Structures are given as structure tokens and as C-alpha cells.
Amino acid sequence: MTAVHNASEPLLEVKGLRGGYGAVEVLRGIDLQVQHGEIVALLGSNGAGKSTLNNVLSGIYPAWAGSVRFDGHDLSGAHYRRVVQAGLIQVPEGRKIFPNLSVLENLELGSFTRARARRAQNLE
Numbered sequence: 001m002t003a004v005h006n007a008s009e010p011l012l013e014v015k016g017l018r019g020g021y022g023a024v025e026v027l028r029g030i031d032l033q034v035q036h037g038e039i040v041a042l043l044g045s046n047g048a049g050k051s052t053l054n055n056v057l058s059g060i061y062p063a064w065a066g067s068v069r070f071d072g073h074d075l076s077g078a079h080y081r082r083v084v085q086a087g088l089i090q091v092p093e094g095r096k097i098f099p100n101l102s103v104l105e106n107l108e109l110g111s112f113t114r115a116r117a118r119r120a121q122n123l124e
Helices: 050-055 080-086 103-110 112-123
Strands: 012-021 022-035 066-072
Touching: 012 050, 022 050
Parallel strands: none
Antiparallel strands: 012 022, 012 066
16 A cells, blocks of 8 residues: 655545444534644543544544545545554553553554555565
């Protein structure tokens, strides 16, 4: 999977995203753009949908409607493995997923799958 990097396109673009749990709609038409090099924080009270949005973007929960594009890839409805291969990863804070690793090491581990293809290219 090769990224189609176009500086004029947002790094992350979400349009009309809807999702939730069972019959409860939590995300109602989320539109969001994150440009290359931009830092964005998502803030809200408990139950506002922050984790749901993160899990839908990551492919952990299916979106009910809408589209997700990341780094030139259409990830709408994609399985979480494909989302990770495209480079969109979660790094949960405070969950101690790999407690013996530093923050940097946890981030590097998150990019391991995507970097595998680059390592293989370098060996050729």
C-alpha cells in the first residue's frame, strides 16, 4: 500500500461520519479535517463521543455512514488491519499496553507494521 501524498489534501478528512453502539447513535454527522503538520486536540465531557470517534476512525467499530480518508487512502469501512497499514494508529494513554516501554518506544511499535514494507524495500 503506497501513500498518495498530496500536500493540498488534508492528512485526515472525515465527512458525515455516523456511528454508535446498538441502537444508540453517538456520532451524528462528524466533519473534520486535519492538515499535514497540524496538531489537533479533541476535547469533550465524558460520554461526548471522543473514544467512539477514535474507535470508528481506527476501524475498531464500524461507521454507520460517512467517509474517512487518511494520507490519500479511502479508509471508509476498512478493517482495522488496513487502517493500521495506512498509518492511522491508536496510542492509548494510561492503559499501560506496554508498560515497560517509553512513550517513544510505544509510538515506534505502533508504526512497526507500516514500516515493515519500507524495511523490505530497503533490503532490495
